[in-house]
Amino acid sequence: MNATSTRRTRRFRSLRTRLVVVLSLAILPLGLLAVQQTRAVISDARELEEQDILLRTGSAAGAEQALLRRAYGAAHALGLAAMELTEDDAACDALMRRFVDSSAAFSFAGVANADGLLSCTSGGSMDISEETAWLDLVERPEPRVSVNREGPFSGQSVVVVTMPIIDPETDDFQGAAYVSLPHSLTDTLLQAGVDDVMLALIDNEGNVLSASTGIDDVGVFENLNVRPMEYGPANDGTTFTIELEDGTERLAALVPLIADRIYVLGLWTSARAEYSLPLFGEAAATVPILIWVVALVVAVMAIDRMVLRHLTELRRRMAGFSIDDPSDSFAILDRPPAEIGQIAGTYNRMVDRLLADRAEMKENLREKELLLREVHHRVKNNLQLIASILNMQLRSVPDGIAHKVLRRVQARVMSLATIHKALYTGTQMSTVRADRLLQEVVQAAFNVGVPSGQQIRTSFTSDDIQLVPDQAVPLALLANEMVTNATKYLGRPASGRPEIEVRMYRTEGFQVHLVVENTVGEPVQEVEGSDGTGLGARLIEGFVAQLGGEMDLTETDERYRVEISFIKFRPDQEDGTADADESDPDPATEREDSAA
Template sequence: MLFWLSVSLIPVLLLASLQAYLLARSSYVDRGEQLLVQSDRTLRSVANKINEAEVLLATYADAIAPDQCDRILETVREFVPFVTTVSSADMNRHILCSSQGNAGFTARISLPAPTAPYDNLSYRSALIYGRLSDQWVFVLSRYARDPDTDEPTGASHFSIGVAPLMEAVKSESQRDVDFALADIDGTILGNEHFAAINPVYLDRTRSRGRAQLFQMTGLDNKTYDVVVRPLEGENLFFIVTAPKPGLFSQSYWGPISFVLIPVSVFLIALIATWIAIQRMILRWMAHLQDLAIAYGEGLYTFKGQDFQAAPKEIRDLAIGLETMAGKIGERDADYRAAVATRDAAIAEVHHRIKNNLQIVTSFISLQSRTVANAEARQMLADIRHRMDALSIVHSTLYRYERIDTVNMPFFFDSLLRHLSEALGAEDMGVKIKWRVDEFDRSADDAIPMALLIVEIITNAIKYAFGEQEGGEVRIDLSYDGERAVLEVVDSGSGVSQEWLQSVRSGQHRGIGIRLMLAFSRQLGGDLQMENVAPPETGLRIKLVVPNRRQRKIVS
């Protein structure tokens, strides 16, 4: 029952898992959208700040004299604090003035040749490492003009520090969101968590032309959500990073709760159901099973557990079983008494038959003493032996506890012991040996088989050994589950082939052979006779009886 209840949990798990996956996917997408919105907002802020710097550069470009760089830097940084250096150069790129205090060197920034008009000629450089400021910068440049001729006389430069610019932007954003710039080679500037970004991410972002969301492991071995956005017209990328939601965040537990909550509720219901079933049904069903087993074994008076505390249906069932067991017990007692009476009557019948046969045998013995003809006395002696055999069979049967079936080893052991004594086999030096498999046979079949064995052994003792001193008769009764095989072998001199042929052709008129054939037909078997193969001597008689009303008993 619990197994099928557990199986019913599978659809719940599948639906909850699907819902959790969809929610996790939605949460991941929402997280990316939030970072994209934040990147748009921050990028606009960066653009505005750079525009402010360009406006100030346009304002002061013509006024930067060789001794004015420091003063203009102080003035500009009041509005745009991320400007790190103010400098001016002539048309040959020789530095005339620098807020860093050094002049006379050649600027690394090469501007295109000026063309009229000159008032809107403003340029942005790529990222370079400022040797004087010792940091990554990009340079805003603008041609300076002669106030009289309006011709360009040189160039003015504002160096924008990436780190100060990112700090200025970060102060306006969320606490867990960080920003940086990356050049085309993947070098990240202005972010303490990353030194570089995989150029494959940059190529994918540039090919798609829009911001992309990735996950990267930072220098602190933590996982971050990273948004990469290309800057239009620049070989730069704007980077937005935020820590991936942790174990105790809503983004993590939200999807999991879709699985845990229904599963927990189901498990609690399952446990409660199991406890209720165990206390109300299974425990009492186990007691009912014990009761049924006891009744099946014939213990009809067995009471077992008191069912007064059981549910009404189970209590009524237990009462019904007890009532049924009581009635069956009464009928069983009556049946046993009737069987005992019948067995006693049959045993008494066997006993009386045995006694009557003994009386008849005594009469024949008395009568044979008055007969002078030797042949007639021999015939009376044969009749007496057969009457003795019948008496032995009935004597064995009435002492056996079971009347309808006969245990063959027990039955033949008793029979052959009595027969050996009655025939005086030991006095004649003849040993009778036997081996019988363990199986039962109906009494109606056991009697003709016993009479057949008596007839065979009697004939063997009378005729097999002749002048020979002693001998041996072996009886083997085997059973293979499908048929019984009786084999009797004596160690006598054997018989002639003519005698065997007369038996096989049905021409032999001896009463003993005729009785053996009659018993074999009654058993439905096939009686076979043959001499023992040389160098041994003797006669082998074999009877194969098909499996009819037998059952094998495992000893």
């Protein structure tokens, strides 16, 4: 077959040619029906293309998103830590320097007090009480991100993450924590994105925070004057066509990185694809009624054979598209016209890209889980090493106040080691078996605190309870402190032998209760005055606050009872709001008992 005949064959197979030939025998309404069907297919294809553009834009800024979330978390943690060191500026400065030295991603860290004095920093101090940014932060204490082209401490252009410090009890403004990211890093991360798109990080007001073009060359983004609040992007973002200063049009994508705060603006190298539909000929000539009926039947059969069956199949595949399992969504058409075949091919390529991205995301998730388990494993080993060093020190310290203090420190370190062991040995990383974790922690506390030879009865019972790590960690540390206090102030009642009882159970509404109860009376062991520093009580109050729970104390002539109640989190809750986890077993599950 020569080139001329090949071109003729392709021309005949095109949708335009076939419809013109067939509809010349039919009437206009049948042609309009085909147009309507085609437009519906193109509309679905455009929607899929928009989802693909948003996904690629968000993926290109994935590293930047992780870095910003890390900066937010670091600023929050440093602010809390600095509040504990308000009386020791040297220790506070050392903490900030250690943080900056431990990570190449950050160039500065510091905390300003409520008076605007930036004295706890990784280098130098400064009074910022009269600066506009500080006055605005005092007026509206909320997390924010800003740009400083000449960082006063690092001497380079930086992105500054600011986290206000609020007293959880009084809601008073206590100061603010600052963490700086050099533009040399953030801009480089954006440059590593997709080749055919320029990226920029902007805040809710449209201010450019970082760009793949470099922070010194952001004029193209500033001239666009894109304000996210005016576009109101959905959770997965929005796309729109924007005109540049030279009159050319570009496809822009706006994707939230941190909700209501930070967005990534992608400026693609080409404009939005324009889809057009062929106009089908003119109405058929007026013919006798018989010929009109015959032509109608022929046109319906021809369109159904060449167009509608392909469009129906393609539409059915698109309607049944599932992001969880897109492998069954490929459109396989039987000898379709060239135009419909191109649409189906474009759709299939999009499904291919989604499958590849999904497989890559699964692999990345698996690698991150392995890395997190390894981190927990190493932390557990380091904590056990610290506990062993403390144990060696205990052998050289005679019995007394110092010996008891070291023993309590060692117990706390071993509790932390037990927690990290539970985190990396569990079958899943999103939840922890709190009942098994507490059983180990409580038993260790009994072994350390309960004196031998006193005929003391200890018990631990618990429902089968799954908790997220953010709750399991403070709960285990809280149990250790409560049991330690119970053993310290344990008394021998007049009606029987001394007893310590620990219970954890769950009630309706997914309310979790931890109860530690001990007898009172004649002291079982001597409590030296200097051991009562109040540290244990402050730790208990802090852990209860972390759990978002409540503490209830009950004391009788023979028993002292402490009950902590809180609502458990779901594994997918990142904001820390308490809610029910439907994956938990019924509260009436059989409890596990252990006695020492």
